[in-house]
Amino acid sequence: MPAHPRISVSAMSSVRWSFEEDLALWRDLGLGWAGLIGAKLGDGIEAGTAALAEAGIRVSTVIVPRFDLGARASWAATHEAHRRWIDAVAKYDGWSVYLTPGRPTGDLWEELLERLAEAAAPSVAYARDRGLRLAFEPSKRTEVSFVNNLADAVDVAERTGLEIVADIGNFWMERDLRATLLRAAPHIGLVQLTDVSIGAVLSPDDPPSGGRVPFGEGDLPVARILADIKDTGYAGPLELELVGPPGDSEGYGPVIRRGVSAAAAMLANAGL
Numbered sequence: 001m002p003a004h005p006r007i008s009v010s011a012m013s014s015v016r017w018s019f020e021e022d023l024a025l026w027r028d029l030g031l032g033w034a035g036l037i038g039a040k041l042g043d044g045i046e047a048g049t050a051a052l053a054e055a056g057i058r059v060s061t062v063i064v065p066r067f068d069l070g071a072r073a074s075w076a077a078t079h080e081a082h083r084r085w086i087d088a089v090a091k092y093d094g095w096s097v098y099l100t101p102g103r104p105t106g107d108l109w110e111e112l113l114e115r116l117a118e119a120a121a122p123s124v125a126y127a128r129d130r131g132l133r134l135a136f137e138p139s140k141r142t143e144v145s146f147v148n149n150l151a152d153a154v155d156v157a158e159r160t161g162l163e164i165v166a167d168i169g170n171f172w173m174e175r176d177l178r179a180t181l182l183r184a185a186p187h188i189g190l191v192q193l194t195d196v197s198i199g200a201v202l203s204p205d206d207p208p209s210g211g212r213v214p215f216g217e218g219d220l221p222v223a224r225i226l227a228d229i230k231d232t233g234y235a236g237p238l239e240l241e242l243v244g245p246p247g248d249s250e251g252y253g254p255v256i257r258r259g260v261s262a263a264a265a266m267l268a269n270a271g272l
Helices: 019-029 045-054 072-091 109-129 150-160 177-187 222-232 245-250 252-270
Strands: 007-010 033-037 058-063 096-099 133-136 163-167 188-193 238-240
Touching: 007 019, 007 058, 007 252, 019 033, 019 045, 019 252, 033 045, 045 058, 045 072, 058 072, 072 096, 072 109, 096 188, 109 133, 109 150, 133 150, 133 188, 150 163, 150 177, 163 177, 177 188, 177 222, 188 222, 222 252, 238 252
Parallel strands: 007 033, 007 238, 033 058, 058 096, 096 133, 133 163, 163 188, 188 238
Antiparallel strands: none
16 A cells, blocks of 8 residues: 655665665655665666656655865865756656765854855756755754754755755754744655654753654653644655664564654644
């Protein structure tokens, strides 16, 4: 039976599986969308996206290399990697590709923003010309992102032309969340769904996956957030990112299946 038509599953949910293992489960679940990790496919980009298309699965997103904001000479190689992924995803009517903004370098935040705008401009234009969204994910993981909240992400999107990966696991605690989501609405390139057991996060220094649990089994106000997301008008895939200890202890397959089932019910209740 086909899954809910907007549900995607990120390959991050089965991070230690091969692409072939991912694809077998996605097919069995009847998914119409899936999110890829570029590193899993290596040089098999074209073959992997073709295999997905043959299975009737569109690419919701691909995690592609980020810019090293402290090494301008490396940007040309990053642009080339982006072009290859953009071409492969656009060929089969995919939705987006995304990166993290890059780690802090000790420079002022505003200087990093200007550097990211300069670095990303060729890739943003290339993606737009091919009908794709090039997005970035604000994250509390400072080793990959100098943009740590959704409110700042809106400013980054307005300056750079990059769209936003809105992961509810990153922004659910933010002040004035509904107002921020509505302000972000024109820039949302992808919505990611996850859940967190609040009591399992022992300290602010825990890695983001430390409190992650199967979707629908945690403490996040998912129904309220989904209602706010609906009001943004976002009409694209809703990608489950089911990272964390349960996948390792219980097995990826059972956790993903439960997440897909819970998400289908929640999305139906939210009218998404």
